[in-house]
Amino acid sequence: MAKRKTCSKKQLNGPRVKKKKSRLQLSDLPSDILHYIISQLPIKEAARTSILSKHWEDVWCSRRNLKFSFKSLFYNRKCRIPYSSIKEQVFIDRVNTVLNQHSGVGVEKLEFEFSSLHNEHAEHIDGWLKFAIASKTKQLILDFTFVHPPMEPYSFPFQLFDATTGSQLQSMKLGSVLLNLTKLELVDVNITSEEFETTLFNCNVLEFLGISRCLMLTSLWTRHPLNHLNHLHVSHCPLLQELELSSGLITLEYEGPLMPLASHSTLRNVCIKSPDVCSALAYIFIEFPSTLPRLEMLTIRCQEIEPLKFTYLRHLRLELNFVSLETRTTDVLDLACLLEAAPYMEKLELHVILRMWMDRTLERYRKRHGELRSLPSQLHSHLKVVNMTGFYGQKDQVDLALHILGNASVLETMKINPKPMVAATNVLLTSEDGFCFVDGYRAAKKYLFRADHRGVVDVVKVRRRDVENVWPYKLVDPYWIALEAEQER
Template sequence: MEKTCLIKEPQKKQKLNEEDQDIDENNKCLGDLPEEILRHILSFLPTKDAVRTSLLSKRWEYLWASIPNLDFGRSFPAKRNLLMNFVERVLCLRDSYAIKQFTLSCDVLHDASRVNRWISAVVRHNVQELYIKLDNFKGKFSLPYCLFTCKTLISLHLRMSYILKLPTTICFSNLKTLTIIKVTFSDEYLTQQFFSGLPVLENLCLKNCSWKGLKFVHLSAPKLHSLSITELKWLNLSYGDGCQIMIFALGLKKFDYFGELFNEYCLYKSFSLERAEINVILDNASAQIAHRMYKLLIGLSNVEVLSLSLEVVEALRDAGERLYHMPMFNNLANLVFFEGSTIDLGCVGLLRILHNSPCLKTMKFSWGISLRENDDWKLDPLPPCFLSHLKWIVVRNYDGDKEEFFAMKILLKNAIVLDEIDIYCSERLAGNLEKQVNLCKQLIEIPKGSQNCEIVFLNPWQDVVKQ
């Protein structure tokens, strides 16, 4: 045993020496790489880890100071002073290399001038992507004016629960993506200037912003492709008179709205619009909300794919005479209703949209459909799409109750060119195979306007049942 041990000992040392040699050679190979490649490698590390590489060797001591991406976000220690001093040190030691991406998330408190110096320094280093999240203001604050004329900025993400103080000169000549969260706009003229200085903007997101006291805003972005707006009640906003926001974006392809219609949004000549999602959440409908919904739908008249929440069609019940002046949706091919609530087929808002969508090909009811009218209720007059274009209907969360069956009966009887209707059973019905079979038989026995229509009864947990 001892002899065996004596024989193996040198082999083990030799192996360790070989591993050490491999590590040294790898370090040497890494150290021999050009600085441009090393900086690129360091850019994938969190900023604090990139700084730690200064301990590796003399060559690495200040290499981190020229990395293109700097991130001072949530990954830093909770102690605010450590973060503030660290940001200060990194920017002070920064060389002349440009900053591609800069992220800052911190509490401002009484250090407004200090934060402004950092942002100004980043702008001087030709920043391309800027992500700013500022909280807890303890005094006056305004972003540095040089930010609003930054020629190198391509993407700006600004989140701060504070009034945005704007300069008189604003021009983002290369800005393509803009996200603004929780910002308050208070000056009508300067806000107008801000949203008119975006000549190449392609993506705009406005989330929970407040248009404090503003009556009218004109948003002009000729190259805008995607616009997303969110406004929720937790901001302590009120319906009131609201702000009228005119959106001039002739190239707009996608529009999303999620909120409570505190303001009036008007899309002007959005001829190229392909997709729109309108998810309205309301406690109570009113004539004012119906008017805002009506104005919004006018701007969506050229859309091809439209997704709506239940509240959209319900709000239109209070539209009065406007309901009979709804726009024609001549390009609308796909109509989708979000999950959350069952859609009443007899709702006047839904019927008006169907009547004004002559080329509608598919309908999807993500949370089911019902008919609260009597069994002898008729779909009269018949929407033109039922006679010529409607080929496919999807109904989810089907439970088979009386009101749901009435709705299915109306659809099957009147959709003359329907090819297929897919019916997904509800979760409550999923475990009752006998009831599923009976419901499927009931649906098959319904007189159908289209002899080619195939009824597909689907259970996510079982096999598909076809007619």
């Protein structure tokens, strides 16, 4: 019997064929992932990927952020190259090589950082700016900040930018760049106070500066004079707390929270926009006289509001202490506004203390001092009692007393005391003050009695013989007054 051939398992299934496993190539990854990988590499390494294969030639050209610096172009951990050994032309050649190969599409951020570049390299830097304009770059940084004594800084060519070419640019940072500008406006710019000061350092011919809606600014100041800057416009910078610029500033336009101004001896034209007239008036009367001695034109832009009124005020007591005749700027007649501010006031006390200094003496009002002033009528239907002390007969005191006398329709008594009865013991009185008491009495008798048609004026009589060779404090100090009264009894 013939033996049956047994077929091996191998023969039944035929010869075994080895299958090759497919390998995933890096270039097979989705383009978004490739672009992300490229963006994480230094620009030097990203450009080198173009030699990997034909597929990789253009991958790196989609890189959206291009930073050219010593670190990104030359730095090597294994072989450290000193910064000083890199010549400007070597840096320029590498930048130009990369930009010539790049597609120039979709570049969002373009940064050049190399401190050795200056105005002699303007031709190449101008070319880089043209690349930024063509690629519609959104963020541009030119940082040529000098480490050593500087050469002439790069002069920024603003003529390359206009409403069309610069429409995509959202932010720009410049370091050691000369801005040959006569006019600069910053609107919605995220710039800090330190960056602002650095920017102005290179604006030597700037004449107009406008700043609006710069939300990071806390102060506007410069360490160096801006000799040509004469017009400053500032608006809607809510964090701004300090404003101190060139001493040659002539015009200031300001809108925002009111703040103290540094002294500007040359400032002549000021325009202030304030939320309400009350805060604006208080601001200009308190701040301006000492800081703006040459102010010629002042414009206040305010919203119309209801006048400030104290509807519950019935009794007002005001003590005015004039420290020095030489520095006195307050006009007592301005206090007439109290009649409007307190429409239901029934009693008004006004106590004035005037200090005498050296050989300066006070003179009561006389015709040669000019005509007495009259304000528009402000009828007051509640004021009944007025008490005025320290009435030396000064022109503005007479003006105010006559205004009240003519407008307080229900006034019952107006008591005028030439002597400063309130707090007089705390000030320095001289023998001349006694004669001023007499002047006050004479001025009140001459002008107030003449205008008093209702018989409400009561003036404390002070005669010359009452003050001659008399210590003034005996006339005003409560202790001495009581003592004199007791002796008379």
